[in-house]
Amino acid sequence: MPPKPSIAGKLDNIQGDIWSKGFPKYYETYYFFSIKTPLLNEKNLFSQCLKNLSTQSPRLISTLRMVREDHNRISTRRKEEAIKQGIPEKRVVLPEIPMSNALIAFTIKGLQAIQAGLQDDTSLRLTDVAATDPAFFAGMTPKEVTALLKDPDQDTWDPLFRSTEIHGMLKIGGSSKGKVEEHLKNIKGVLKHGTAIDDVFQDSPSTPTDSRVDGWTRPNDRGKEHFGFEDGISQPLMNGIDEQEPGTNANTDVNMYTDPRLLIVTGDTKRESSIPRPPWMENGSFLVFRKLEQNVKAFEDLTEQWEKKGCESKEHMGAKLMGRWKSGAPLAVVNFYTEDSKDPDKAKEMNNFIYENEVCPVSAHIRKTNLREDLTENDKDPRALRTKIIRNGIPYGTDYKGNENNTKLTRGLLFACYQAHIEDGFQNMQVNWSNDSTFRTGHPGQDPIIGQVAQKSRGVNGDLETFFNDKFGVRQSVKFQQLVTMKGGEYFFVPSIPAMSDDLGMT
Incomplete structure (x- = not known):
């Protein structure tokens, strides 16, 4: 029997939120940016900045290894406090352990803007991406996509997501608002904010600042979404990082162990065409972002x-x-x-x-x-075996108090999920499973x-x-x-660290 696919040797290449645990966070921001049209003598300015970002020391863009180490640091501290206080680990309330992590992702328009600045204007093979990943290539905003997903008309979305200028996104989560703001400021400095990148000058209530939307874990109900349910319980697990420990509780769902090729792009990942994906996409993942307002x-x-x-x-x-x-x-x-x-x-x-x-x-x-069924390749839904996503979003807005009449106070979920193929992952789950009454x-x-x-x-x-x-x-x-209204979103690609340095970035 061949060995099970594993990501053990790729922990320094894959961006760190693409994992069942994701960033450890109490606060998170999604900052959307545009890549500025460069001057003639600065054609590759953004690519230079991106290469610098990918090689910073200490790193500003987190790897899987870095995020795992942060989770281990929290776990170790929790064990120590449990022994010190003489209580079970689950009852320990830890003080803030200062930390923050960041991820960067690009829309198809962002990749096209990067390609325009590279010396070889076909090196990213984006025409092939149109064949292998048409959902990503089209984006979430065209009317035919809105109709497919049954999304509201785009003119009802928050102004930020009606913009045509979203080229990239920074997803930064941390232990506090201060740590996240500091991390964002540092990355914007490396990316030469105002020269190589700029804000998207539109807002998304209830975040007062243009170009971003902020979320936080609910102070009195950490881990729960606004309807009151525990969230993020059942996630795909990957060999090489989600190792089953000896004596694992029998309640752990070992069936959630998932072929990493369904979550992280490899040469073997399913595609919509016989054309191979460009090699630079390997060890990346597609990110679906949606702002979901909850009534x-x-x-x-x-x-x-x-x-x-x-x-x-x-x-x-x-x-x-x-x-x-x-x-x-x-x-x-x-x-x-x-x-x-x-x-x-x-x-x-x-x-x-x-x-x-x-x-x-x-x-x-x-x-x-x-x-949770024993699926085969002959299933009536041919994509069913491959419909897996990792969810790493966060609530936004104020808690519902039960008696408010202020319609400006909104709340919901900043939904973010990762998959190796949008057609198999999010799109199939939304269109053919959730929306289909049969x-x-x-x-x-x-x-x-x-x-x-x-x-x-x-x-x-x-x-x-x-x-x-x-x-x-x-x-x-x-x-x-x-009960839930989509207020805007987009499809992104999360490149590997080497791709940022060697393919999208240049000296």
């Missing part, structure tokens, strides 16, 4: 229908829509069929399960987006959390319909206005 009041009002819909409680109805209780405990595990876990720490670890019946509805968010069997309805339908009119969301069996086994229809 928390509408979700709370919907789950107040719990008795009418034959559920045990308001929380039980929420679990039927999500597929997990707010603690993270999966509805599909017998102990949690009708009530949440009494131990939130254990609930988050309870991840080794399959869907054997409809206790967890077929349309529930986690079931729509992670099938996927997976019968007519279960749309994903009630991220499912999308066409808007009724400009700025007015359409209605989703989802189904589940109530406590008496009676099939219930739940129809409601879409």
Whole structure:
């Protein structure tokens, strides 16, 4: 049997957020920039800056090894504090350990701007990328893409994402706002902000500064998104960095171990054409960014229908829509069929399960987006085996207080996911799984959390319909206005560190 693919030898080449754990962070900014049109005698100015950025010491763009070391540093400190305080590690509240990490990514327009400044104006082979990765090449903004994803019309997006000038993005996460701001300032200095790059002069509420959108973990509910559910529990794991430790808890889902070629581009990664990808793309990944506004009041009002819909409680109805209780405990595990876990720490670890019946509805968010089935190449969805993404976003906005009337106070998720092929990853999951009312069997309805339908009119969301069996086994229809609204986004490519230095960068 051939050895399983591993990324163990690539930890210094791959950018550090492309991992199940991602950047350790309490605060994160997404800074969007344009590459300025250079003067004739400075044609390759940005490429020079990019090469300098990739070779900085200490590094400003983080590698997987650096991010793993930061997580290990936190883990070691937690163990020490647990011993010192005589309490379990999970109960330790650590003081800030100052740190920050950064990633850089480019849109197709950004790569075209870089290509224009290189001595060989075909060296990046971007025409081949149009064949191998047409979703990335098209971007997220064309009307046909909006129609495919069932996204709102672009004129309803936040002004920042209506801009045609987004060439690149810096994703910087850290232990505090101060650490993130300092890191961003340092990178902008190396990239010669104002000369080689510039801001995108549009905003995205609720971030007051143009050209960026900021997020932070919720102070009183760290790890939870704004509907109140534990987030980021089930992630693809990769050999070479996500090593299973001896005596691993039996609740750990070993089936989440994923071929890295589905997440990180290699010569073997699936593509839409027989044409090979340009070699410089190897060890990179495609990043999908979407700003998702959540209507928390509408979700709370919907789950107040719990008795009418034959559920045990308001929380039980929420679990039927999500597929997990707010603690993270999966509805599909017998102990949690009708009530949440009494131990939130254990609930988050309870991840080794399959869907054997409809206790967890077929349309529930986690079931729509992670099938947990024995799939084959002959599956009715030919992409199903390859539909894997790593999610490393963060909430934004203020917490919902339950009684506000100020419509300017918005909140949601800055969604960021990585995959080696957008068509197989995000696009298939959104279009053919979450939005499709007939996927997976019968007519279960749309994903009630991220499912999308066409808007009724400009700025007015359409209605989703989802189904589940109530406590008496009676099939219930739940129809409601879409709870999550896409406010803008884009497709990016995250190059490897060597590609930044040797292919996109130049002296």
